[in-house]
Amino acid sequence: MKTVKAEIIAIGDELLYGQIVDTNSHWISQELDLIGVRVVRRTTVGDNRDDIIEAFSKAEQRADIVLITGGLGPTQDDLTKPLMAEYFNCPIVAFPEAVAAVTSFFQRRGREITPLNILQGHLPSCCTYVPNEVGTAPGMWFEENNTYWMSMPGVPHEMKKLMTDFVIPKLADLYELPVIVHQVIKTVGIGESWLADLIRDWENALPSHIKLAYLPSLGHVKLRLTGFGDDQVLLKNEIQHQIDLVYPQIKDYIYGYNDETLESAIGKLLKKSNKTLALAESCTGGYISHLVTSISGSSAYFQGALVPYHNQFKHEILGVSIATLEEFGAVSEETVIEMSKGIKKLFQSDFGLASSGIAGPDGGTEAKPVGTIWIACAGNGFVETKKLQLTQDRLLNIQLTAVAVLNLLRICFSKK
């Protein structure tokens, strides 16, 4: 079986000058890796004719498929389309279907279309038009010079949709790709090195065609198992067997597998048991509510949230007693207990979660430095609390607290 080689070209001065982070190339690398296509090079070039043409020509020599992002806007500094037309020596012409799509895109939004926008439906005559349902710059597929080419907008969600809906299925059609099976075990509440210690014997006994990677991120550690072989079913079974072997050692930390997120796992738990949730967020400022409601269908179990950013509202709306606030302060176990009970009552939910802390960078004291955060989970007849001592970074503290709060709910579920 031939290795399919891909090359990624990102176009834009704003990338080279460091004004925009190129998250696209990394994402494409990951997606291609998952289907067994090998990325042999990634190149970033500026909005410059000679550099772009040279990048095309070099990529063509090395790769079977060239994926290009960026340089597709309606303005003069966007060069990808004219240069692809030049490189393949075919004129730019109106694609009626593409013009109709861009026109309807504007109509649906009730906005007037400009001549510049209409030109976005004009493409090199030798390309296959690939509709972009979430933006105005179409995708373009070429089969030229013994190479496949795909040009996509640089806007990440537009590129991702074109990759997922068109490029990945197309590559699976075109090539007999090797069988690679990935399974990811998602854990929370344990650090990478502790996890590694727990599963060392299992890891050392893994067969050579199954690789393990530790992928830590914000309060989570993902364990990715990758198997290489030629029989999909066999390989899947083998990996499942390995997961079954390691499960008993780390089951308390596992919240899901593969695409599961902590918030979607929590959602499933709530839905399955027909329970509801409400949030009282002080230091997390609405971020946990955002995570919970980012899940489609969350209205089935999510009642609502309150962000009471001052003690007055913790008292008036949530019913936290003035005595508690005065004696222990807003950042205290006593306060988060009353907040969690208060929000449960206000929204008539089965669970009430609460956070209160000093997110920073200001507001710390000697007794309660920046990063001191109390969280609570109130259920029917019990309250669980936890104190966190986090970092100096405001956003990081908010994100880590959100993970800890959702994990506290998960733990409450397993206990009650």
Add this chain to the structure above:
Amino acid sequence: MKTVKAEIIAIGDELLYGQIVDTNSHWISQELDLIGVRVVRRTTVGDNRDDIIEAFSKAEQRADIVLITGGLGPTQDDLTKPLMAEYFNCPIVAFPEAVAAVTSFFQRRGREITPLNILQGHLPSCCTYVPNEVGTAPGMWFEENNTYWMSMPGVPHEMKKLMTDFVIPKLADLYELPVIVHQVIKTVGIGESWLADLIRDWENALPSHIKLAYLPSLGHVKLRLTGFGDDQVLLKNEIQHQIDLVYPQIKDYIYGYNDETLESAIGKLLKKSNKTLALAESCTGGYISHLVTSISGSSAYFQGALVPYHNQFKHEILGVSIATLEEFGAVSEETVIEMSKGIKKLFQSDFGLASSGIAGPDGGTEAKPVGTIWIACAGNGFVETKKLQLTQDRLLNIQLTAVAVLNLLRICFSKK
């Protein structure tokens, strides 16, 4: 004055396979941009001899300085050092100072040194040894083939220290660098092509040493003006003059400059006028509250937020009338007006903002398809509303609505 051109080469299979995000290339781009060195290309290659040698050879043709990250670990798959020795045709020899540094690095940590680690002090004889104070792989500086070369470890904090302590001062010594001034105008509420139409005459009249770039992102468009010259003060004044010229045509859309975000701009407006804000978020689910509270010091003007995810709570906590909810539905102008007034009252704030809509992907009807969203801003004695018709994508709808809501507050400010 000659433009100094730089090229960045990142080495490592783990980058191409998407296992590690290459944050280094972006960071180096930013640092070089600040001192007026122009990055002409960024390349990522795998741990493969031919690819690396070819990247060296191409970079040498294009750039004055080549910055290389990665491939410097002690194991066999790290190829940068032997390949640089091969490419410049000079043997790898012990650098006593480098061997001493790596030995002392291990001693300080109380760890035993292995023969592999000692070899990290062996370098190509033609390089200048650059001490790495925070890691074991030394930096290497070369002046070969009319090009400057710097090889650095891929570990971000090690690379950053070598760049800051050695490379940046070295480049400032070697070259008389041009003066580059960037100013970014931040706009919201207008698409890229409309903006381009509005300012076309101004854009066409820009002097050739001032470049304009359109940088669109989620409901915003940034206009970046970059000036090239040799007098910093003069250039700054020239760019400011251009901003003053274009300002009258787009002033309604400008919310700030450079690092300003919409939420920080809103914060300044509120703080300056001593006004406070509260949020009633239905379809945005707490995301606007998260944006507002991500700003340090937001407690000075932010009272709090409510996410009433069901009609019952819109009525019970916010006081939206049952008649309104029944007659017009939760997604209606009438409901968001009552929500905005209700939240203003609940939190005793000067402004109350509200959102209610169908974020999707489910819940759409023919009359109110997915992406239909109503927003409102209630002030003292007035309410402004707006209907949005957005996308099929839940997260995107949440993000775009957040931008529209904050922008509605900005517009209310300018009107009242």
